[in-house]
Amino acid sequence: MTLPGARAGAWAAAAKVAQRRRRAEGAGRSQSPVTPSLRAALYVHWPYCEKRCSYCNFNKYIPRGVEEAAVRSCLVTEAQTLLRLSGVHRVESVFFGGGTPSLASPHTVAAVLEAVAQATHLPADSEVTLEANPTSAPASRLAAFGAAGVNRLSIGLQSLDDTELQLLGRTHSASDALRTLAEARGLFPGRVSVDLMLGLPAQRVGPWLRQLEDLLRHCDDHISLYQLSVERGTALFTQVQQGALPAPDPELAAEMYQEGRAVLREAGFRQYEVSNFARNGALSTHNWTYWQCGQYIGVGPGAHGRFIPQGAGGLAREARIQTLEPDSWMKEVMLFGHGTRKRSPLGNLELLEEVLAMGLRTDVGITHQHWQRFEPQLTLWDVFGASEEVDALLQRGLLLLDRRGLRCSWEGLAVLDSLLLTLLPRLQEAWRQKTPSPVPG
Template identity: 75%
Template sequence: CASRRSCVGGPGQGQIHGQARPRTEERPAPGSRSAALYVHWPYCEKRCSYCNFNKYIPRGLDEDAMQRCLVKETTTLLKLSGVQRIDSVFFGGGTPSLASPHTVATVLEAIAQTTHLPAKAEVTLEANPTSSQASRLAAFQGAGINRLSIGVQSLDDTELQLLGRTHSVSEALRTLEEAWRLFPGRTSVDLMFGLPAQQVEPWLRQLQELLSLCDDHISLYHLTLERGTLLFAQVQQGTLPSPDPEAAAEMYQDGREVLREAGFRQYEVSNFARNEALSTHNWTYWQGGQYIGVGPGAHGRFVPQGDGGSFREARIQTLEPDNWMKEVLMFGHGTRKRVSLSELELLEEVLALGLRTDIGITHQHWLYFEPHLSLWDVFGESEEVRELQSQGLLLLDHSGLRCSWEGLAVLDTILLRLLLQLQNAWKNRPPPTFKVTESGAASQSGDSCFRYSLD
């Protein structure tokens, strides 16, 4: 994959056949009339040793057919969602820089013809250095891309080989230089840490070197050994040593310090920006906004208003590209599974995602999703919260609920305790009446969480 990120009929579209950058400290949660849009390009030159994303090595790829299906599903899901504006578009994968600029331009044109796509909307492309030569990057810019996310991952050729990356350090540096020239202030780079046998000081030197070359956005990703990957098997078999968790924790802490001293704001657990170069698209995820997933295996979260729906749904598209294309041609989209989110499930997502950011969850933002149970109601009398506050890890005040800088580093531990507190508060709240919130959550009156799936 180009980076460590990725997110995603019948007689009627709702049936199932056979997931501009923020300029202020808080942006209102996108309402039911706007959304972000993610496009998944499932193909790669080869499979990296650590990656378990939905990706395929193409054999005789018919890009025109894939392009037509991406356009068709984009149009179908946009109409189904009923959104009037797309705030951002993200081409992820896989390695979307392997797609032709014409495919990117055609998808963007389909979006603009179906709904409003502002001229200054953020449009990001994940790029791999081996498929991002200068002329190609310029062509993507001409197609409508205005932001790049470059999967550098390491500035050590031995580590790149370990990860199964197809580029070298010199290729990565050339790509960064060209990207900076074409997309000043709009280029993000990824750096991984916590690799087998990786040492703290050499990794910090990589980060310092990257700082001298990069633009205004850096993502630091901790390697996760995923079952089914080559790297997982090598560690299990003893061919490679297990990553050292203490060394990884030190890399993360020291890396945060280095970036803070360089003027970067840690606006999310893994993401750092200066000069307000936050990712608008990812910010939508973390603020609990709607997003539409297009392409094989893409995830989405939106209310299917165009089909008369009132509840927000978690949706996933068919994984395998050939099957997905057949379903798109037959039904207009390849949605394989959709689950209506209950109000509690939506609140759990708002809590888990919002606390990943440095601003956390404001009172106003929380009340947008749950107007009858405030943050004070849920957490104000909690001994757990008081303990976390006394440890300097969590803040609950007039602004809202958020982790401290120290707390962001141990969010997983904090979140488990807060989710349990939310569930208990929800269980003990006054009996609700059936309603649909403005955010598109189904209430918990009776068993209002209905599910559709095709296994």
């Protein structure tokens, strides 16, 4: 099969596969509690796009005669292999990202979900998200993905200004985006997320805020605000370096962010993470796993994962990266069952650094109970309670350390990176005091 596109027959097959999966799940799998170490989220990377956007440095490729059946087979094989290796008993969420996974056929999505359901417990109501671009996701195609098992969409809208969309190299217009958003909301009410970018070259606060206010008249219950990062190796980086475009103004971007989050709060959205806003309880279950340092398994070219390889007798969590280039990845999967290119065991301090940095991205922060799951000896009070530098942040109202745990205030969330400059060294010092280096004999 050549991308993009899928025939109606494939859509019907996808629906049948998804129905079989749901029937199997309802037929009596054990509902006994599963310990946290045996739960995971699953990320599936679809590496192909219609074109490369000017700002994008993600692992993605323009398809040239891709045989989708072969890619599908490798995704299924790798998912089965890594789930078996992880010893995971329950997959809490699945996220199809990319690339542009809405270019894949619904049959591919259904096949992966069926493989997951056969390898472990995938509850029928698990969050299954698909990233979609407006030009690759007409209503009939979105409906087919729903039949295949998708129940949440993340739409790469990025801007409601056609000039900005052209600057970003997007293939859709603002009217395309709003049409797709309306169709998606009709099919997945309450479960559609949209991305909006800020801090573009020459962008101004007022016009951007009007975009956000316009979006609020059309959006569902989840919005992500992302600041543009001009990455080396992208077309946008070259344009800025050559003076064809002005460099983004970080102070203006900060003002957009502050004003934007205030507008969203006024509209009833909870800022539950630095870049993510939800109302009516529409938080992303999958992303919450990342921020809580839960286990997640990455499948597909260039996917990242964090899990304990219990099937191989592992005790420590590993950071894993799959082979980037799709053809090489497929060869490795066919030879070894998976295409893991890099495995890095995480030391206890490295894991605590992730717990701190990721947990503080959320409005809940790090509860004492959550911290003790990873570090039962050093409490949050032990690490941060006696630090003058941390106390200064508490006095300024940027941090809170109390009976609930450690978290940022609403003001502190906006400057988390600067707070970590104080908090991470304090954690490292407390760890050194706990585990002193051996004295040479």
